[in-house]
Amino acid sequence: MIIKKNKGEAEHLLYLDNAATSWPKPPGVADAMVHFIESVGANPGRSGHRLSVEAARIVYRTREAIAQFFNISDSLRVVFGLNITDSINLALHGLLKPGDHVVITGMEHNAVMRPLHQLEKNSVMITQVACALEGTIDPNDVKKAILPNTRLVVVNHASNVCGTLLPIKEIGEIARHANLLFLVDSAQSAGTINIDMIRDQIDLLAFTGHKSLYGPMGTGGLILGERIDPQEINPIRQGGTGSRSEREEQPDFMPDCYESGTANAVGLAGLLAGLAWLNDVGVEKIQADEEKLCQQLINGLMEIPGVIVYGTHDAKKQTATVAWNMEGVEASTIGMRLDDEFGILCRVGLHCAPSAHRTIGTFPDGCVRFGLGAFNSQSDVERTLKSVARIAKEKT
Amino acid sequence: MKSLYVVFLVDSTSHALRIEIILHKQNIQSKLIPVPRHLSSDCGVCVRIAIDQREIAEKILESNKIAYQSIDVL
Secondary structure, three states: OEEEEEOOEEEEEEEOEOOOOOOOOOOOHHHHHHHHHHHHOOOOOOOOOHHHHHHHHHHHHHHHHHHHHOOOOOHHHEEEOOOHHHHHHHHHHHHOOOOOEEEEEOOOOHHHHHHHHHHHOOOOEEEEEOOOOOOOOOHHHHHHOOOOOEEEEEEEOEOOOOOEEOOHHHHHHHHHHOOOEEEEEOOOOEOOEOOOOOOOOOOEEEEEOOOOOOOOOOOEEEEEOOOOOHHHOOOOOOOOOOOOOOOOOOOOOOOHHHOOOOOOHHHHHHHHHHHHHHHHHOHHHHHHHHHHHHHHHHHHHHHOOOEEEOOOOOHHHEOOEEEEEEOOEOHHHHHHHHHHHHOEEOEEEOOOOHHHHHHHOOOOOOEEEEEOOOOOOHHHHHHHHHHHHHHHHHHO | OOOOEEEEEOOOHHHHHHHHHHHHHOOOOOEEEEOOOOOOOOOOEEEEEEHHHHHHHHHHHHHOOOOOOEEEEO
């Protein structure tokens, strides 16, 4: 919560849009970025002088921190991209060939759907496994969707619309058993729930830095598990890497083969600080705290007449993202009123995930989404519930 | 003149940093320096250590399964 001076009056804003990006960031993130700009500044891996080496060292430390966080031993298998969407594009466009079949779920984000529909034009086949109204999936349905030409299974670990968690461990086992590759989109889950690439049998893990890893925007990446041969995934862009400069062909070693152009070292410095804070507090503690707030929010919303809450209604089965609507009031009106009259900031609409909205029955109207984060409190939830109750009361 | 250093040539700065960190953990000081032109036309960095630590450094890298392109005396 922050205080904003508005026409001379203090206005307490309540940020409930953490599913879009976490905010505020932990102490230390901005400092690390300022330190990079003011005292390091050079291009990582492009020169041999001390500041360039120091910049590369910060990027490398971030790589190591990410590898450790998701339990991968070789940090050079962490490929930084522009953001998670870019990294999902690398996985899908780099891996899939004409004739390949992909199994996906009914809860995917457009970061997966749009590249796949583009690839469909190039004879890649897609099977979308239907999910229940709550956004859950039966892993057996994934098994049944596997064909002789299936190459990849893609799962959105947690819905960006209603927070529902999908059983990646069970699906990972099915994929491994069928000798398929398994790609997990962890945009909404990484940092709020423990992910272990070995335990969960994940071959490709796409992550974002700016949500629950508490780094800045413009950070994210793809981690290639040990079963993946880098030759299997074609780079989707080529260019300067600071290595093998005498050659005009793309290098063939990790991570340079996928990381052309100057890295967002300022952002990665911030992400390193975000991860340090996260490790210090502990994912389990954040998960437990968010679970409590989420259940309080779900229960409170369900008690308000006319409010419909989507998803499982069980905070243990989802992230702290709550999707809801109010009978007779458009989601966009609620979003505007919460912002204008109550200083509560959330996201309404379709959340770049028409598939998920079709699954939960809110397409094409969309819904209101509250995204809680590590810096929200019980009193934030109470204030939110009071505000929603007031809108509901005025409606009648 | 007697040689004082050896350098490990590697694929990229990330590989050089990995060696730097592993050697540092074993109390071997290293320095990342620009690749000498007479060794390679690569414009990146390599890892320089004192020549009398060559043997122990090689052993450490071997036991950690860390690959490098070559070791050259400076």
